[in-house]
Amino acid sequence: MCGIVGVVGSPNAASILLEGLKRLEYRGYDSAGMVIMTPDGQQLVKEKGKIVNLEAALNWDELKGTCGIAHTRWATHGAPNQINAHPHVSGKVALVHNGIIENQKALKIQLTNKGHEFVSQTDTEVLAHLIEDFYDGDLVKAVQLALGVVDGAFGIAVTHLDEPDLIIGARRGSPLVVGVGEGVNYLASDVAAMMGHTRQVIYLDDGEMVTLRPEGIHTTTIDNEEITKEIQEITWDLDQIQKGGYEHFMLKEIFEQPQTIRDSFRGRILPGTGDVKLGGIELTDWELRNIRRIIILACGTSWHAGLVGEYLLEEYAHIPVEVEYASEFRYRSPIIEPGTLCLVISQSGETIDTLEAMREAKRKGAKVLGITNTVGSTIARESECGVYIHAGPEIGVASTKAFTSQVTILALMAILFGRRTHLSADRGTQMLQELVKLPDLVQKVLDQSDAIKQIAEVYAGHKNCLYLGRGVNFPIALEGALKLKEISYIHAEGYPAAEMKHGPIALIDPDMPVVVIATKDGSYDKIVGNVQEVRARDGKIISIVTEGDTEIAALSDHVITIPETMNFWTPLLSVIPLQLFAYHIAVIRGEDVDQPRNLAKAVTVE
Ligand code: G6P
Numbered sequence: 001m002c003g004i005v006g007v008v009g010s011p012n013a014a015s016i017l018l019e020g021l022k023r024l025e026y027r028g029y030d031s032a033g034m035v036i037m038t039p040d041g042q043q044l045v046k047e048k049g050k051i052v053n054l055e056a057a058l059n060w061d062e063l064k065g066t067c068g069i070a071h072t073r074w075a076t077h078g079a080p081n082q083i084n085a086h087p088h089v090s091g092k093v094a095l096v097h098n099g100i101i102e103n104q105k106a107l108k109i110q111l112t113n114k115g116h117e118f119v120s121q122t123d124t125e126v127l128a129h130l131i132e133d134f135y136d137g138d139l140v141k142a143v144q145l146a147l148g149v150v151d152g153a154f155g156i157a158v159t160h161l162d163e164p165d166l167i168i169g170a171r172r173g174s175p176l177v178v179g180v181g182e183g184v185n186y187l188a189s190d191v192a193a194m195m196g197h198t199r200q201v202i203y204l205d206d207g208e209m210v211t212l213r214p215e216g217i218h219t220t221t222i223d224n225e226e227i228t229k230e231i232q233e234i235t236w237d238l239d240q241i242q243k244g245g246y247e248h249f250m251l252k253e254i255f256e257q258p259q260t261i262r263d264s265f266r267g268r269i270l271p272g273t274g275d276v277k278l279g280g281i282e283l284t285d286w287e288l289r290n291i292r293r294i295i296i297l298a299c300g301t302s303w304h305a306g307l308v309g310e311y312l313l314e315e316y317a318h319i320p321v322e323v324e325y326a327s328e329f330r331y332r333s334p335i336i337e338p339g340t341l342c343l344v345i346s347q348s349g350e351t352i353d354t355l356e357a358m359r360e361a362k363r364k365g366a367k368v369l370g371i372t373n374t375v376g377s378t379i380a381r382e383s384e385c386g387v388y389i390h391a392g393p394e395i396g397v398a399s400t401k402a403f404t405s406q407v408t409i410l411a412l413m414a415i416l417f418g419r420r421t422h423l424s425a426d427r428g429t430q431m432l433q434e435l436v437k438l439p440d441l442v443q444k445v446l447d448q449s450d451a452i453k454q455i456a457e458v459y460a461g462h463k464n465c466l467y468l469g470r471g472v473n474f475p476i477a478l479e480g481a482l483k484l485k486e487i488s489y490i491h492a493e494g495y496p497a498a499e500m501k502h503g504p505i506a507l508i509d510p511d512m513p514v515v516v517i518a519t520k521d522g523s524y525d526k527i528v529g530n531v532q533e534v535r536a537r538d539g540k541i542i543s544i545v546t547e548g549d550t551e552i553a554a555l556s557d558h559v560i561t562i563p564e565t566m567n568f569w570t571p572l573l574s575v576i577p578l579q580l581f582a583y584h585i586a587v588i589r590g591e592d593v594d595q596p597r598n599l600a601k602a603v604t605v606e
Contacts, residue, residue: 002086002098002604003027004176005194006069006157006167006187009214014063016186017070020193021051023241026395026594026601027098027189028074031085034058035094036068037164042094046085050595066214067165069157069187071096074600077104078121088125090116090132092161093139097124098174098189099153100605107150123152131158140211143168147209147222153352153605157187170209170222174604175350175378178202178210178217180231185212190602191234191376192241192393199234203376232376241393248593250396250487254579255446258439260401261572263390264408265435274428276416278409281369282385288420292339295366296323297357299603301399301482302345302406307475308571309343309410315568316431317417326357327606336364343413344370347394347402348602349377356606358383371409373402387413396594397601398486400579403479404442404572411435411569434566438573441563445576448560449584452577455542455558456584459513465490466504466539467578468497469517470527476517476571480578487586487596497530508539515581516556517574520546521567531555542581544574 003024007016017034025032032054033046043062047053051072071086077100078084086096101107104123107130112118116129127150134142139160147154153173159166169176169187179186179194179201186194187210191201202219204210208227211218219229246252270277281288294313296306303325310321324334326344330353336342342361346354349372358379362368370383373391380386389405411431419428459465465484469477478494485492495504497516508514514534518527528551534541535555543556546564553559562573586593 002074002189003072003193004069004096004098004155004157004187004189006169006212007184008067008165008167008212009181009184010066013066013068014058014060016197017068018051018055018058020188021054021070021072023192023195024188024190025051025072026397028072028600029595030073030075030080031082032070032072033085033087034068034070035087035089035159036063036065037159037161038063038065042089042092042159042161044087044089044094046082046087048080048082048085065164067159067167069094069096069159069167076100076605077123084120084122086124088120088122088128090125090128093128093132093135094159095124095128095131096157097127098155098604101127101150101154102152103150127154127156135160139163139166139168143170143209144222144224155189165213167212168209169204169212171204172206172222173352176204177376178204178212180217183214185214185217187212195234195238195241200231201234201376202229202231203381205381236392241395248396250398250400250583250593253394253396253401254576254583256392257401257404257446257576258443260391260405261408261442262439263392264405265412268412269432269436274415274425274432275419276412276432278387278412278416280385280387281416283367285420288417290339291319291341291417293337294319294321294341294343295334295361296321296343296345297326297329297354297361298323298345299326299351299353301403301479302347302354304475304479304482305403305406305410306343306345307478308407308472309413311472312410312414312568313417316414316423318422319417324357326351327353330357330360334360334364336361336366340366342366342368344368344379344383345406346370346379347373347399349374349379350602350604352604352606355379355382371406373405397596397599398483398582403575407572431566434569438565438569441565441573442576444563445573448577449580452560452580453584455560456581456588458558460585460588462511462513463491464507464512465492466507466512466514467492467494468500468514468530469494470497470523471521472568472571473517473519473574476574476578479575480515480582483579483582484585486599487582487593488589488591489597490585497527500530501533505533505537508534508537510538510540513540513542515542515544515578516552517544518552519544519562519567519570519574520549520564521570528552528555544577
């Protein structure tokens, strides 16, 4: 988390930094700040809260300089207040930092003994002092020496007033990307910050550092070995990260799903063979046939997509699948046998727990395949092979379109793996024919947004909500509950419907809305029973049913229909009303939908 942006060589440095911060606000938004090198010294501005607060505090006349760094924060060490906001300054050194310095306590004692005085509770300030302590006229050397003694994760940008045309960036664990311009160069934790200024970028890898001056860029390792980095071209546009007339990014992203699902399967279906081609999967047919076990590693919504993938892969590829929280996987002794494939799912491609779990899996000999949305992200680069979901930039903190694209890719994978073994061409063809219809069916669900808003109005004031689903729609119950929690702060839980009687049923009363995903499938009769159990206890029932259903509809207080499709494709439809339900409730409650409290889009701390 935390967003970093830096620019050198532009007379509009402060406004470029502010614009960049606004694009990075999804990474953290509890405080923000910037520092500009000016002829009158380094001008530092920091404010608690969102970027608008920082913007209001800027005195543009004082910020006339061509070089500066800025930061939007998601607090780890120290409360989210003005003092703890970045940049942190020690003498003429200024620093912004994403990550955690683990040995900061010991370093702070040493520096205090040498006379350094600290004003904040942050680990970042310790690093700023450490760099100043090592400085003897050469900032590059001071940064290298300082980073040589810190433990932990970092993406940093550093300036020094005596070298006012220089920014140094370095990374270990937190993303940094360099934007290459003409006479102006940029540094940021995400390319979004520099869109509109340059499309030429260099992704730094762990252990690397960069010096940016107006006239050029120089990359080395932190140990000062020369390295040559490839310049890459960004292919997406600025309007893809703007709201396009919607009130919130989240709503825009929910409504983009017919298109993003289509983009995920476009060009990957082989007509006439019932087969699929995923260019990034660099496995031979022999290797695909010899996958004995799949472990899916992910966090949050991506973990829920992985759970859907478990149902799809076991059903159609007949491969045993385990879905692991990445954070748990990395700290136990996972058993990786020959033939184990790890699917690593991450929208951002930067989630630190997922990244570290992937590294652990690689270390133990697993074949690792990344499923990410963010081109050039660390997981995309470090996985041996992978598939991009092509959902386009997702800005809303609560993930929506990335989820449906992840599930689409997992559906394609189930067919790909299945077709290498027992799945027939006819069956593959039929599944793909149903898959390509989904974008239009998703649109039909989106068309019910106003009706879903009316249901949301009834329940916006409730304190709890239970979500039930069975089979492949059980993960959708989890995802629906997560969406509601994340943006409306209503306590919500997802359960397999049959588990309700083992605990949650005790909670059912007239104040407990229960959202039931009850599409027509093999367990339909069982879920009718579960709905009756809720009704018998006066719980309120909101059901998601297949078009034409009358039985569950008759038992429900509110009904939302989804069009008929293959049972295993229903999650791509049933999740849509739950996204809309959570969205409308949050808006009615007046919550900040795109930037919910305490959350961040890319969680790059453990
Ligand atoms: C954060 C976000 C979630 C996301 C999770 C995993 O918690 O707020 O929306 O699902 O991280 O992120 P990833 O980028 O790895 O999919």
